[in-house]
Amino acid sequence: MICSAIFTTSWPVWEDYNHTKADFRLSGSRAWVFNNFDLQLFSGEKTEDATPKRKQEARKKGQVAKSIEINAVFVILAAFFTLKMLGPVIYSQLEEYMVLIFSNLVKSDLTIQAVQILFFDLSWVIAKTILPLMFAISVIALAVNFMQVGFIFSPQILMPDLSKLNPISGFQRLFSKRSLAELVKSICKVAVIGYFIYRFALINAAQIPKLISFELIDSLKLASTLIVDLVFQIIAVMFVLAVLDFLYQWWEHNQSLKMSKQEVKEEYKQTEGNPQIKGKIKEKQRALAMRRMMQQVPQADVVITNPVHLAIALQYDKTMTAPVVVAKGQDFLAQRIKDIARENRVVIVENKPLARALYPVVEIGEPIPPELYQAVAEVLAHVYRLKKRLS
Structure with a gap:
């Protein structure tokens, strides 16, 4: 009921x-x-990981996981390491130039030619002292960027975006979740680095009064030593913070690229095609292949069965190296092959072991394997004798 x-x-x-x-x-x-x-299809909630296509499109737009903190750490490290290595050379060159200038400037007239010579000498000294430092910083900055994101050429970043001039959008970005996270990171970074500077100052407080009693050169050496030690300690702390920041940037980047289930389905349709249309195409392809296979059955010499579930149609002539399977099927398709064979007077032979051996190993249009030559030859010999007797 x-x-x-x-x-x-x-x-x-x-x-x-x-x-x-x-x-x-x-x-x-x-x-x-x-x-x-599934209500998630209608809510548009982004719960699915980004597809490779989505990641590639974001990369083309310049949207990659990148930590500015790592760049800053390695740039500062390269600058101070270069200064520590080339410091004595830079100091000696500047010293020679200053001595030359102040010793000759009072002895010569300040003419246009003298000013030009002075300018070229100053440019040459600056080039010898500053260019190695700038070169080291540039190489390290490019190398770190390449290690983080690889090679990217994105002209879209250089294109003007008028939406960024919208004050409402700017206000929303100012108070967004990302801005809040950056503020918290900055506060934590300042607090941690400030603590280590305070700790370093307490440890080396006894060294600072010595700067008053030392000569100028000795004071500069002591001050530079203290500054370099402090900088390398700060760099070590900043490196740990930079690694944590990179992990956060990687996580935040993946979160920003997440997709909803509907977006994944739409992308799949765009790249692979509509599943329903593809199913129809495959169905038609199978129907055409089935029709072609059935058209080959009347040309077969024999159909081997087991006798109900399997049917394999074989064809052989003198131009072939071995008999070829022109059609095969099981259950309903096997019955259809046998019906067509009867209509066209193709001999049907029941041989269960041979049918079971042929069906899984030979595809349509392929010759039979050598290990079945003898068994198939016996069947074909029987068929030829039968045809000769009937004729």
Whole structure:
């Protein structure tokens, strides 16, 4: 009676799209089927990891996981390491130039030619002292960027974006979750680095009064030593913070690229094609292949069966190195092959072991394997004798 009420109701019955679960509620002679819909498809919630295509498109736009802190750490390290290595050379060159200038400047007239010579000498000294430092910083900065994101050429970043001039959008970016995270990171970085500077100052507080009693050169050496030691300690702390920042940037980048299930489906349709259309195409391709296969059955010399479930049609002539399978099938298709064979007077031979051996190893259009030559030859010899007797 319940089944009759369900199927005879005049109310519409909605079938579940994935045929999994349904909640039946009966009220008198009427029944409704409430389906378990995936509400995430309608909410647009981004819960799926980004596809390779989405990541590639983001990369083309310059959207990659990158930590500026790592760049800053290695640039500062390169600068101070270069200064520590080339410091004595830079100091001696500057010293020679200053001595030359102040010793000759008072002895010569300040003419245009003298000013030009002075300018060229100063440029040459600056080039010899500054260019190695700038070169080291540039090489390290490019190398660190390349290690983080690889080679990227994105002209879209250079294109003007008028939406960035919108004050409302700028205000939203200013108070966004990303801006808040950057503020928290900056505060933590300043606090940690400030603590280590304070700690270094306490440890080396006894060295600072010595700068007053030392000569100028000795004071500069001591000050430079203290500064370099402090900088390398700060760099070590900043490196740990930079690694944590890179991990956060990588996580935040992946979160920003996440997709909803509907976006994944739409992308799949764009790249692979509509699954329904592809299914129809494959169905037509199978139908055409089936039709071509059935057209080859009348040309076969023999159809080997087991006898109900399998049927394999073989063809052989003197131009072939071995008999070729022109058609095969099981169950309904096997019955269809046998029907066509009977209509065209193709000999049907029942041989269960041979049929079971041929069906899984030979595809349509392929010759039989050598290990089955003798068994097939016996069948073909029987067929030829039979045809000769009938003729």
